Structures are given as structure tokens and as C-alpha cells.
Amino acid sequence: MSELEPTPAFRPSACPGLWRIVQALDGGISRVKLNGGEISAAQADAVADAAERFAVGVIELTNRSNLQIRGIGSEREGLIACLLAAGLGPTQMAGDDVRNVMLSPAAGLDRAMxxxxxxxxxxxxxxxxxxxxxxxxxxxxxxxxxxGEALTMLxxxxxxxxxxxxxxxxxxxxxxxxxxxxxxxxxxxxxxxxxxxxxxxxxxxxxxxxxxxxxxxxxxxxxxxxxxxxxxxxxxxxxxxxxxQWRRVAGDLVQPLGVYPQLQPDRAAVCAVAPLGRLSARQLRGAAQLAREFGDSSLRMTPWQGVLIPNVAVEQASAALAGLSTLGLLCDVSDPLARLVACTGSTGCAKALADTKGDALRLAPLLSRPDRVGAVHLSGCKRSCAMAHAAPATLLAVGPGHYDLYLHDPAQPGLGVLSGRDLTIEEAGVYLDTRLWSNIDD
CATH class of the missing domain: 3.30.413.10 (Sulfite Reductase Hemoprotein, domain 1)
Incomplete structure (x- = not known):
């Protein structure tokens, strides 16, 4: 669909869609569902353009490999038209909601598939x-x-x-x-x-x-x-x-960062994570340019809120990864921020009790261990929107700057075992860094 059509009537839902722009504290939210998490470089440019022209330039990566544009203003029809012109809509308007099929970001490329x-x-x-x-x-x-891929969210x-x-x-x-x-x-x-x-x-x-x-x-x-x-x-x-009696055996990969060898012997994928799940329009546009320069002009979004550039020549993989790092994406497992996930928080969501993204930035330098990635989830309320499964450690907001700490236990429902009440970020940082890392396993 390349032309704007009348806005379809959707069933009641709080979930954003391409047409269903849901209002939040920081403006409207439009969710761009990607087929298998894949987007062309030209389409990525279109998303970046739409985010700058019709919103505040903030793009979120979801935990099911889709994109969201936040902070949308009053020109919503213009944003929708821009996305449709780029081929980012469904084949039928009423089919937008149900395009929910998640694949490995290395589908067709993974040596273990x-x-x-x-x-x-x-x-x-x-x-x-x-x-x-x-x-x-x-x-x-x-x-x-x-x-059967090794690079997959299970x-x-x-x-x-x-x-x-x-x-x-x-x-x-x-x-x-x-x-x-x-x-x-x-x-x-x-x-x-x-x-x-x-x-x-x-x-x-x-x-x-x-x-x-x-x-x-x-x-x-x-x-x-x-x-x-x-x-x-x-x-x-x-x-x-x-x-x-069969069981799916997971590999040792917790989160993809760096260079990932492909099934094709002369090719590799380069993987990075968006800090706290957000990209600026400049960053998305820059990643698209790297995909043109080093890959096959496509990007794949990951359920770890990351970006993967596939089909990079092995000898150019380091340069492509350096390009992502220069853009401000996280490419090193030792970066403390790479192991933190945070929801929108009180700056953009009326239900959140704390500024989770701001608090995550305060928490990151308090965590010194380089051997855990994606292990701490900061959630502004009990809905736990930023993660679809329980993290090894969850900080659930109880008020501005204060959190209850839960440790995941497979034998317990929900977030796990309550292990600390009403902790400040500094108290949570000390608790996590000095007492718990040896016991937390993602």
C-alpha cells in the first residue's frame, strides 16, 4: 500500500499500531510491525524521517523485534502516509494488528539452523x-x-x-x-x-x-x-x-553483541544494542547507511532491543561494528548499560511510578562486573512492558527513585522472590554489584 487510505476501524485495544496511534504523556505512539524483524535501509530512512518530521525523533526497539515512534504530534495522517509510502504497512489495513510472527534475527544465516x-x-x-x-x-x-538457530530468543x-x-x-x-x-x-x-x-x-x-x-x-x-x-x-x-521428551537446547549466547559468524563462510553479521532500547533518528539513519556500505542494504531488529546488520564481508565486520559504536550503539558486553532494560518510565507513561530510564543511567556505573549482560530490568509498574519474560533481577518501582528488588526463581510465579524493599538506586546498585552477581544466571 503506497497511498494513505481512510483510517480503518479497529477493535478496542491499548496496543499501538501503524494507524492506531496511542496517546502517552510524551505524545502519540505508533508501532511499526516488521516482517520477521527485517527492514530495508530505505525503509529505515523513512522511519527516521517520519520520527523527525512528525514526532520528537525518538524511535524505540521492542522486545518482539518491531519499531515504535514516540512523541507524535498533531500531524498523524502525515506520519501514517510516510510509513505507508515506504511499504511498512500490511497488505490489508485490517491485518496490521495480527502481524505477530517472531523469528530469529539470524533466520537464514545461522550456522546452527x-x-x-x-x-x-x-x-x-x-x-x-x-x-x-x-x-x-x-x-x-x-x-x-x-x-534451531543459536541466535534466538527462547x-x-x-x-x-x-x-x-x-x-x-x-x-x-x-x-x-x-x-x-x-x-x-x-x-x-x-x-x-x-x-x-x-x-x-x-x-x-x-x-x-x-x-x-x-x-x-x-x-x-x-x-x-x-x-x-x-x-x-x-x-x-x-x-x-x-x-x-524432546527439549529445545539453548546455546550459551545470552545477548548478541559484536561479530556473529554466518552459515555463509565469507559473511558475518554485526550486532549492537540500542541504549535502553531507544534510537535517535540520526542513529537509525546511520545504521541504514552502514547496512548499505557493508551489508546487503537491510537491517534486522532483535528481541534484545538491538540492531543486526547481516551479510557483511568477514574482513569488513570490524569496521562495520566500529561504525555502530561511533553512532552510540552498545557493541561491547562489558558495557554496564548493555545489561540494563528499562521501560518508558514516568517521563512518558502515566502508569509508571519512577523515571526508569533516568534511574537506569544512574545504576549502570554502579555495576562493575563485566560478565553479565541484560540481567537487570527496571519496570515502572507491574505491567512489565519492557520485557516479555522475567529477568534474573527486576527492580519494580514503588515511587520516584525507589524500587522493590525481585530475583527470578523458576519455581516462583511472576517476577520471582522479593529480595529487597523500597531501595534507592544507590542501594540497589550496591546490593546487585556486591552480593548477587554470583547467584544470578540469565
Missing amino acids: LFDTRPLARQILESLQSSPRFQQLSPKFAVQLDG QHPHDLWLSALSLDGQAWLAFGLAGCPGQDAALGAVPLAQGHALVLAVLNAFLDLATPEQARMRQLLATMGVEAFVARLPLTLRRDAAVR
Whole structure:
């Protein structure tokens, strides 16, 4: 879609979209959903231009590999037109909300992958955005497609996850519901060729069975049970011990920073993280120029709120990484700020009880250990918007500059075990740096 069309009528939701610009304290928010997290350099330039022309120039990277423009003023139609002209909208207006398919940022490039997930992802995305029935799904309803990559996020819960496994020398897809491959057992598996049919079957069964109040898979399963749902799927599923006892093994990579070797022997990806999940228009435009100069003129956003430039010649990878660092992106695992995640905070969100981003900047220099990355989450309220899974350590705001500290425990629900009350940032920094790092494992 290249021309601005009348704003479509959307179901009620607090989630931003390309057309649904949600008002916040610092202005409007528009979410730009990317197919598999990928964006061309020209499209990145368009996002940067839109953020400067129609907003305050702040671009956020989400934990599901999308982009958000913050601080949008009154010229909202102009911003929408700019994004549509760049090809950043759905094939149908009503399909914008449901384009929620997360891939590895190294899809098609990763040495550990069992298959390239992108062709199947394109099939799923096309079905989601073109089917009027699937457009009834909640804007939060999400699918993950994991091809076995080492560079992948395995802890984010999804309504449906699919993960590659090898059975009898052939590629299959294990699947689970209302969870994630990094933690949950598979419910069954189908041959790779039936992956699209499996997704359609799950989505149709959900829409057949869920009440209007049951917007997410976990809500439906809480009333009818997993086995009853699986029994409704009109597919022959493999559910023997080889599938039910299979577990997705995660690699040692906690967060991608630096140079990442690709399957293609003469190519590498370079990875950096946006400080506290935000880019300026200048930074995004600069990353796009580096993608043109060193890569294939594309960028991939990561669920770690980062930027990946794929297909860089190995001998030029260091120069590309240096370019990202010069732009102000974080490229070194020893940078304390690289292990902090913070929500918008009270400067932009009415629900937040503290300036989480400002407090994160104060906390970073208090953490001296270089061997933990992405381990501390500062959340302005209990909604925990900045992270889709529990961090090893969470600071939950209870007032300006004051936080309760939670330590993640797999045996405990939610954020984990309450380990400190009403801490100042300085007290939290001392606690984390001197007492806890040896016990925190992401």
C-alpha cells in the first residue's frame, strides 16, 4: 500500500499500531510491525524521517523485534502516509494488528539452523493479514517460529510456538501453546511441509473455542485444558516419546553483541544494542547507511532491543561494528548499560511510578562486573512492558527513585522472590554489584 487510505476501524485495544496511534504523556505512539524483524535501509530512512518530521525523533526497539515512534504530534495522517509510502504497512489495513510472527534475527544465516524459517514465516504472515477471520485475533496474539538457530530468543511466551527438530533425518516442527520453546515440553510435531497447515489449524480452533473475553491462548487453556484443545486439531500429530521428551537446547549466547559468524563462510553479521532500547533518528539513519556500505542494504531488529546488520564481508565486520559504536550503539558486553532494560518510565507513561530510564543511567556505573549482560530490568509498574519474560533481577518501582528488588526463581510465579524493599538506586546498585552477581544466571 503506497497511498494513505481512510483510517480503518479497529477493535478496542491499548496496543499501538501503524494507524492506531496511542496517546502517552510524551505524545502519540505508533508501532511499526516488521516482517520477521527485517527492514530495508530505505525503509529505515523513512522511519527516521517520519520520527523527525512528525514526532520528537525518538524511535524505540521492542522486545518482539518491531519499531515504535514516540512523541507524535498533531500531524498523524502525515506520519501514517510516510510509513505507508515506504511499504511498512500490511497488505490489508485490517491485518496490521495480527502481524505477530517472531523469528530469529539470524533466520537464514545461522550456522546452527535446521532450516530457513523465512519462507514459512511469509506464508503465515500472509494468512494472518489477508484472512478476515484471523483479523479477529487480539493485537497481542503472537506466534514464534524457531528454526534451531543459536541466535534466538527462547524465553518470550507466545500463544503458539513452533520449533525445528530432526526426526529420522528429516526436519519436523514441534509445537507448544501459551509458552516458549526454551522452557516447555512439546505437545506434538508435524513434518515441516505441514507447518503452515498446523498454524492455520491452531488459529481456527482458537477462534472456534475462545469466548470474547479469552483474547489469549493461556486464557482459553485455563478453562478447557491443553489436551482437549489439541484433540480438536484436524491434523495427524506425532506425539511419541521422541517428540514429547524432546527439549529445545539453548546455546550459551545470552545477548548478541559484536561479530556473529554466518552459515555463509565469507559473511558475518554485526550486532549492537540500542541504549535502553531507544534510537535517535540520526542513529537509525546511520545504521541504514552502514547496512548499505557493508551489508546487503537491510537491517534486522532483535528481541534484545538491538540492531543486526547481516551479510557483511568477514574482513569488513570490524569496521562495520566500529561504525555502530561511533553512532552510540552498545557493541561491547562489558558495557554496564548493555545489561540494563528499562521501560518508558514516568517521563512518558502515566502508569509508571519512577523515571526508569533516568534511574537506569544512574545504576549502570554502579555495576562493575563485566560478565553479565541484560540481567537487570527496571519496570515502572507491574505491567512489565519492557520485557516479555522475567529477568534474573527486576527492580519494580514503588515511587520516584525507589524500587522493590525481585530475583527470578523458576519455581516462583511472576517476577520471582522479593529480595529487597523500597531501595534507592544507590542501594540497589550496591546490593546487585556486591552480593548477587554470583547467584544470578540469565
